[in-house]
Amino acid sequence: MKSLSLDEAKCLLEKCKNSGRQVDMTRGRPSKEQLEIGMRMLESAGELDYTYAGGDARNYGDLKGVPAARELFADLFGVGKENVVVLDGSSLSIMYRLVANAMDFGIMGEKPWREQGRVKFLCPAPGYDRHFAICEEFGIEMMTVPMLADGPDMDVIERLVQSDASVKGIWCVPKYSNPTGIIFSDSTVECFASLKPAAKDFRIFWDNAYIVHSLTGEQHHLANIFDEAKKCGNDDLIYEFTSTSKITFAGSGIAALAASEKNIADFLSHLQFEMINPNKVNQVMHAAYLKNTDNIARIMGEHAALLRPKFELVDRRLFEAFGRDCPDVKWTMPLGGYFISLDVRGVAARVGELTKCAGVKFTKVGATYPYGKDPHNSNIRIAPSIPTLEELDFAMDALIAAITIALAE
C-alpha cells in the first residue's frame, strides 16, 4: 500500500488536469482491438451461402430470424429453438418493445398496463441505467431492491411480487451483473423461477447480456432459469435476452429473446406489424462466424485476453492506494462482464466532479440507481474496456487523487 497524503493527492490531480488529457469511461464499450477480432466475420461475408432450407436470408420472410441463428442462441440459453426469436443489433430494443406492447396491448390477453392504473417495476440497484430509463419513458414507477453478494434481496422481491398486483416486472442482469459483477446463486435463480406473482402479467426481464463474457477463461455457472421454472410450471414468467454487442460489434450485432412458446407467439403477434423480418443477412454472417458455443468461448477468450489486464490494473491501483480493508473504499473484482463497481462512502458525486475537471469521465454518478439517485452517494461504475493501459493508469491517478481529496474534505 502506498496511500497518498492530501497534499500529494491535490498535486497529482493538478498534474492530471494540466496534462490536458481526456479519458472517457462512461460506457462499457469494446476497445478498438476487440473490434478487430470481429473483422474476420466481415472478411468471409462475400463467400457465404445465404440460402437455407425454406428461405433466402437476402429476401423477405422469417420474422423470427434465420434457423441457424435461432439454434445458436437456443444452445446458448439452454432452451428449444421454438423458444427463440433473433432480431437486430440491440437487445434493449426487444425489452423496450415488450414493455411498450404490455403498456399498449397487454400481455397474453391481460388488460394493457396503461389501463391498470399505476404499474411498478422492481429495480435491483445498483443496476443498468438503460433498464431504468425504459421505465421512466413509460411512466412506470420504480422500486429499488438492494443487491446482495448472490443476487438481489429475494425476501424483498418475494414479498412485493406476491402481494402487489401492480408490480409487473423486474430487471435483472443475472451473470456478471451490471455493475457489481456478481453471478446470481442457484438459490436466487430458483427463488425467481418459483415466484407466484399477484399479477398474471408479471414478467422477469432476465437480461443475460454477459452470458459468455468471462474474464478468466473459465466458464462460470449460472443456473438455467427456464429449467427451474418448468419444474413449477412457471415458464411463462420469464423473458430472457442477450446480444452479440460485446462478441462481434456493439449495436451492430444480433440480439435474441428466449421465452415460452406462448410468450413468443404474443410477441410476434405485434412484431408482425412492425417489420417483415430482421436483418437476416447479418444473422447468417453471425451464425457462420460464431458457429457454436465452444467456438464462442474461444472468441470470448480473445476478448478476455485484451480486457483482463485492464481490470487487473484498476484492481492493483485501488489496492495500492486503499488496501482491502478501507471502510470507505470498496470495489468488486468481477469474473466477467464490463464493470468494476466502486463504492466510495458518501462522496461519489464529489469524486465525479473532481475527476471530470481532471479530464476523466465516469458514468454519471447516480446513474446506476432508479431516477439517477444513489441514496448513499456512493457508487461509481468503472468501465475499463475502452482506454489503453496507459490511459487507464492516468485515469486511476485522477480517480485515486479525487477519492483521497473527497474523503478528506
Next chain:
Amino acid sequence: MKSLSLDEAKCLLEKCKNSGRQVDMTRGRPSKEQLEIGMRMLESAGELDYTYAGGDARNYGDLKGVPAARELFADLFGVGKENVVVLDGSSLSIMYRLVANAMDFGIMGEKPWREQGRVKFLCPAPGYDRHFAICEEFGIEMMTVPMLADGPDMDVIERLVQSDASVKGIWCVPKYSNPTGIIFSDSTVECFASLKPAAKDFRIFWDNAYIVHSLTGEQHHLANIFDEAKKCGNDDLIYEFTSTSKITFAGSGIAALAASEKNIADFLSHLQFEMINPNKVNQVMHAAYLKNTDNIARIMGEHAALLRPKFELVDRRLFEAFGRDCPDVKWTMPLGGYFISLDVRGVAARVGELTKCAGVKFTKVGATYPYGKDPHNSNIRIAPSIPTLEELDFAMDALIAAITIALAE
C-alpha cells in the same frame, strides 16, 4: 387479341391445376437474380474502413446513423443531412414507431393520440396493406380516399384534413404507387405541401419506397415535397421514408426517415430509450457500395433489366386476352415499382379462388383496401418480380382463364 371461350378457359385452368405447379405472387419480393446483384456489397465487406471522423461504426454511438449513409439519403430525398436519420432494414419499423410514439407520447408536445378520443387516418386506396395494418394494430380509424390517375383525390383530402382535428395522418406512396404504379403530379404534391390541417399533430406519412425504382432506365420526376412545404412554412407536416429493401436486400438493407429538424429531435427523444444505435456496420457497407445517386441509378438499371421483361409479359398476355378496351378488365403498366394493378369488375374474389385452386397465389383479394374490404370486389395486385418468365407465363394462363370464367359466371 386471342380471347378465350368459356370452354377453352375451363380447359386451360384444369390444365394448370393438373400440372401441380405452384407460383406465389403474393408479395413484391426481389428475385434470386436481383439478390445476386447485392452480393458485390458483401464481397467487399472485409476490406472497408469502418471508422470515420468522430466514430467507429463497429462501436456504440451515433443514434442517427453513420454520416456517410445519412448524406446518401439526404441526396436521394433532396433534404439536408440534419433532416435524416438512418436506421435498420425496415422503413415499416420507423413508421410503426412514429405512430406508436404519437399514440403514447404525442407529437412535438401535443397530447398523446390515445388521450384524444377516436383518431383517424386517411387511406388512399388501393394502397399498401401493411400501412393499413399499422392503423388496425393501434385502433386508428381508417377513411378510404379514392386514388386517381395523378394521386389521391385532393378535394376529399383537403376537406377532411382541414375540417376534422381527429384526422391525424395519411398514408402515401407517391412514386410508382403501391399498387397502381402512378406518380403523384406536381399539383398533387403542392396540394399536400400546403395543407392547413385542423390538427397540429397531423402528419403526412410519405412512403417513398420506390424512390429510385424505375423500370425504364429513365428517372421519372416527383416533386420534392419538402421544397414545396418550406414555401408555406409547412415542413413539420411531413415524415418521408425509404429503404434499400429492393436495392440491396429485402429487410436486410437500411431504411431512412427524412423530416424537419423539430420532428427528428422529437423522434430521437424516444428512440434513445430503445437503442444505442442502429446497425452501423451495415450502413457503412451500404454507403460504400451504393456510393451516390448516379451509382444507385446504375444499380437500379440492373434490377430493371431483370424486372422489365416480367412486367412486359404480364401486359402482353393481358392485352392479347382482353385488349385495351374491355370495360371489365383494366390494368396499369407502371413506369417503376413492383406491381401491376389489375381491376376485374366485381369478380376479384372469385378470380382469386380460381387461381388459388390452380396453384397460383396473388395478394389476398381486398388487401389493398382498408380493413381488407374492396368495395368494388375488383382489385388484384400482380407482383411479377419473383417468378421466372416461364412461371409467369403459367401464372398468366391461370389468371386469364380464371378471369374469363369469373366474368362468364
